[in-house]
Amino acid sequence: MNLIDFLDPNKIQSYLDTVKKFLETDSISPLLVLLLIGIFFLLKPSNSGGGKNSEGGIIYSDLVELVPLRFRPNFLNWYRVCFWIVEFSIAILIFISFLFSKYIPIFLLIIVFLVFAGVFILYRQIIFQFLNARIRRSRYRKIFFVLLFLGALVLVISTLADPGRNQDLSFNQKRFSSGDHALVLQNPWLASGGDWKNTCKNFWELKTQSKFQEFIKKCPNDSEAEIYLDNSIAEDTAKTQNSILIKVAVSVPVSRDSGQGVFNALEILKGVSSAQQTINEAGGIQLANGMKGLLHISIIDDGHDNSSSEELEAQRTANFLVSKEDIIGVIGHFSSDATEAAAAIYQKYGFIAISPTSTAVRKTNSVWQFLQVGAKQLTLNSNIFRVSPNDSIAVNRIKDYIAQYNRNNAINGISKVAVIYERGSRYGELYKQYFKDSFSTIKGTTLNNQDPNHDECAFEFGAADDSLRVQECLKEVVSNADALLLVPSTEKADYIDDIIRESNKNPIRPAGDSTSRARHLLGGDSMHKEPFLSEPTRGMVVIVPLSTQKLNNVEMNWRAAMSYDATQALVKGAEGSSAKCMNEQSPTLIRCIRRELQSVLSSDNFEADGILGSKTVHFDEVGDREINADLQDKLAVRLCVQWQEDKYVFAPLNPSDLCS
Secondary structure, eight states, X not given: OOHHHHTOHHHHHHHHHHHHHHHTSTTHHHHHHHHHHHHHHHHOOOSSOOSTTOSSOTTHHHHHHHSOXXXXXXXXXXXXXXXXXXXXXXXXXHHHHHHHOSOOOHHHHHHHHHHHHHHHHHIIIIIHHHIIIIITTOTTHHHHHHHHHHHHHHHHHHHHTSTXXXXXXXXXXXXEESSSSOSSOSTTTTTTOOHHXXXXXXXXXXXXXXXXXXXXXXXXXXXXXXXXXXXHHHHHHHHHTTEEEEEEEEEEXXXXXXXXXXXXXXXXXXXXXXXXXXXXXXXXXXXXXXXEEEEEEEEEEOOOOTTSOHHXXXXXXXXXXXXXXXXXXXXXXXXHHHHHHHHHHHHHTTXXXXXXXXXXXXXXXXXXXXXXXXXXXXXXXXXXXXXXXXXXHHHHHHHHHHHHHHHHOSSSOOOOEEEEEETTOHHHHHHHHHHHHHOSEETTEEOSOSSGGGSEEEEOSSOTTHHHHHHHHHHHTGGGOSEEEEEOOGGGGGGHHHHHHHHHHSOXXXXXXXXXXXXXXXXXXXXXXXXXXXXXXXXXXXXXSSOOEEETTEEXXXXXXXXXHHHHHHHHHHHHHHTTOTTOOTTHHHHHHHHHHHHHHTSTTOOEEETTEEEXXXXXXXXXXXXXXXXXXXXXXXXXXXXXXXXXEEEEOOTTOOOO
16 A cells, blocks of 8 residues: 555545444453553653653653653643543443443453553563664654654554455455356255246256346246346347446355355345346436446355355455446345445445345444444444345334234233344344343333343354254243244244244243143244245244335345345436536446445435335435335335145235234
């Protein structure tokens, strides 16, 4: 990094945002403790006038000698006042941090202490001696201190501002395709068989030969092939007409969990494909300079396996995408964990991401959240936008449902809820946190046990001791609960089967009732999966961002519908950005649109059409979808697992209905 790059205004803002992100992490509590101790021992003022024989902090005497004698008395007075104000303020922050934090990472405290000790020894034994011998009486002493401070500051900021600095972010380009090769393979997508799946298998060779039009006639369920066909049509049209390709990437977890992520990936691709067809068939993207843009989609696989992690693959994906100058933005990522991991890279390079499916509660800029130093809200930035309502709205829907149920069942209502979530999942942990912290009573009904150790179960799902932990959870937590709130990550939701099965083996008997009943099941959107449509989950209430929608005779679940909205929003943003790039021509026009996209999407006047109608997509001050009065009852809806027409389905619930 050279000096010119370092002083670039966009990068300076990125540095400041990165430092802010660092200060908002859970490690802040031990860092504050070390800061309090360090400032006290290094900079504590003495009761005398300072100088070499001062009884103040270790570096205090050096600071005092930097001040000319005629200014020293006033300096010392103000120094003492500022020192004790800073120390007192840090002490208050530490108190607040410990008050609101669930835990303090002690190992980090030890590491920081060792680093502090090392720096102290370095100063006393090397630098201090060097200053005494060569510079202490030199007229360049002040310059040396200034340069030393600035050098350290540049080093720290540049290190913090480089996400993934010490990680291998190399990307396998075989996980990126615009149609030259397929990312979705036959297995496990078509492994279960069935009429239409067998047909897709029989004609799979057409897809491998890029004969997408012929293949789609035989296998219309393959949204990846639909996108590649539309790309081919857009490329041919752009060659013959006065139009350019507006390239957008969509990041999906195709290879996640040994390929099981393909099912979620295809849901997202269905929404993106529908938006691409709608936009291009309606005449394309109307750019301000009179040119026409045609939407071109590249698919990138950010799935991970046992050899990697979700966060690392998201960073690798982000690092690759920002290098593609012809791509204006990305639809993604799938999970809140992946979105958070990639966010800093996107901000560093001014790249836009619109996540269709990230729902974890996002950290805002409110003063109260800043004071709650230990809070674990999702830390994103101004380059990340989201179209799904966040989980605070879903939790309110659950709260309303419980209150409604209890009004209709005054004697045997839901009095205690056990939360089942995945340890390490931002989605599950934040859902659990918001559920427990946002309210404690509903008209006098206690939602959680008084003992905080007996109202939740955290699993790693797939760990060797999980079967034992299931038994312990049922014994200590679930057995005391009237209802289970199930919020695993989408990736590991299938492991919840064991919890439900064991819970049903041990039903509860409400007071005054001679019959036993299964516990109520409540679920986050990760429970909206076909495998959970079965007898054991009958009556389960699941909160999802949107009920199934139909567009052009194509049914789309909430993941597909939100992906449609995200694509429409990004395209509308490109149209608005082109107005700021009137004098540009391709390819500089594309770079200009990419550069201006963030300011357009975050504008108060921005509105895009969505699956719910005209001008139904706009963002609030932090980049989340704004839920106005018209959308209140349409987003974050309740679904109930019911038996209908010889099969179990997720049936929409009216606000006044209970699930049965």
